[in-house]
Amino acid sequence: SQQGEEDPQALSIQEGENATMNCSYKTSINNLQWYRQNSGRGLVHLILIRSNEREKHSGRLRVTLDTSKKSSSLLITASRAADTASYFCATDARGFGNEKLTFGTGTRLTIIP
Amino acid sequence: DVKVTQSSRYLVKRTGEKVFLECVQDMDHENMFWYRQDPGLGLRLIYFSYDVKMKEKGDIPEGYSVSREKKERFSLILESASTNQTSMYLCASSLSMGGVTEAFFGQGTRLTVV
Numbered sequence: 767s768q769q770g771e772e773d774p775q776a777l778s779i780q781e782g783e784n785a786t787m788n789c790s791y792k793t794s795i796n797n798l799q800w801y802r803q804n805s806g807r808g809l810v811h812l813i814l815i816r817s818n819e820r821e822k823h824s825g826r827l828r829v830t831l832d833t834s835k836k837s838s839s840l841l842i843t844a845s846r847a848a849d850t851a852s853y854f855c856a857t858d859a860r861g862f863g864n865e866k867l868t869f870g871t872g873t874r875l876t877i878i879p
Numbered sequence: 880d881v882k883v884t885q886s887s888r889y890l891v892k893r894t895g896e897k898v899f900l901e902c903v904q905d906m907d908h909e910n911m912f913w914y915r916q917d918p919g920l921g922l923r924l925i926y927f928s929y930d931v932k933m934k935e936k937g938d939i940p941e942g943y944s945v946s947r948e949k950k951e952r953f954s955l956i957l958e959s960a961s962t963n964q965t966s967m968y969l970c971a972s973s974l975s976m977g978g979v980t981e982a983f984f985g986q987g988t989r990l991t992v993v
Contacts, residue, residue, distance in 0.1 A: 796978025808883075808969060808984035809922075816978075854921065858979035865929075866937060867912060867971070867979045871921035 770798075770855045770870030778876040785842040787873040789855030790835075796858050796865065798831055800840050803852045803872070812840075812853075842875075850877045882906075885970050885985035892992050898957040900988050902970030910973045911953035912982065913937075913945065915966040922969065928953055929975065960992045 773788045791798070797816045801809040815822045815831045815838070822829045828841040842849055854872045858865040886901035904911065910929050914922040914937075924937030926945040934945050942964060946954045953972075957964055967989050973982040 797980075799981065801982075806967075806987070808986050809971075809982075811981040811983070814981060856982070865910075865975065865979045866924060866927050866935065867910075867973065867982055868924055868938070869914070869922035871919065 770857055770868065772853070772855060772870045772873045774873060775871070776874040776876070778878060779845060781845055781847055781877050781879050783845055785845050785849070785875055785877075787840045787853055787875070789838045789840070789870055791838075791855070791857045791870075792836065793857075793859045795833075798829075798838050799856045799867075800827075800829060800838075801854045801856060801869075803854065805851075809854065845875075845877045847877050847879050849875060851875060883970060883972055883983050883985040885968075885988050887988050888986060890988055890990045892957075892960050892990065894961060894992055896957075896960045896992075898960050898990070898992075900955040900957075900968055900970075900990070902953045902955070902972075902985055903951055904953075904972040904983070905951065906972065906974075906983070907950065908972035908983075909950075909975045910979060910982075911947065912971045912973075913943075913953065913955045914969045914971070915939070915964075916969055916987075917966050925955065962992050964990065965992045966990060 800812045852872045912927045913925045928947040944956045970985040971982040974980045
């Protein structure tokens with residue numbers, strides 16, 4: 767079963783606006799990660815936040831993590847056309863033997879120039 | 880730069896054939912993963928391996944097997960290909976340090992079973 771579920775499934779915004787995507791998961795985790803996928807390509811790692819962290823920044827990216835609600839959000843500020851892609855959250859479930867990395871269904875982000 | 884290389888970008892196979900998808904990483908990562916990606920379903924984990932000769936089932940292992948004889952290579956095997964295995968297959972590798980760390984992905988293999 768999918769560990770992570772992203773919301774919304776699709777998002778279209780004007781260039782320069784901020785984009786927010788949310789992720790919910792089901793079990794205890796060691797960390798949560800966000801990835802980007804350009805059409806038809808492999809995934810690229812964006813940012814990792816550990817279970818004992820609440821917020822993390824990397825350039826125009828801001829990630830928050832609320833372990834009590836089992837949810838995370840990814841904020842992309844001042845969006846650019848090049849940010850058009852699919853975004854996935856991924857979690858490694860704690861306490862399930864060896865860790866596996868499980869992905870959600872993704873959010874398709876379109877930046878309108 | 881970390882590199883994860885999948886043997887084929889595109890592959891067309893016939894129903895019933897045995898299919899091998901190869902993945903090689905050059906960063907001495909312990910963990911390796913095979914996913915399939917279908918529209919609307921995201922990435923689903925087929926199998927993963929945390930060490931040489933070690934493997935664990937993911938969420939959708941039926942119809943697949945894997946082999947990891949060397950640390951750098953992780954093979955996905957479709958024992959008898961079926962049309963419902965037409966998909967994009969993605970391989971990834973990562974270190975294991977208090978959890979799965981950043982995963983590096985190959986470019987993907989788009990498999991069509993006819």
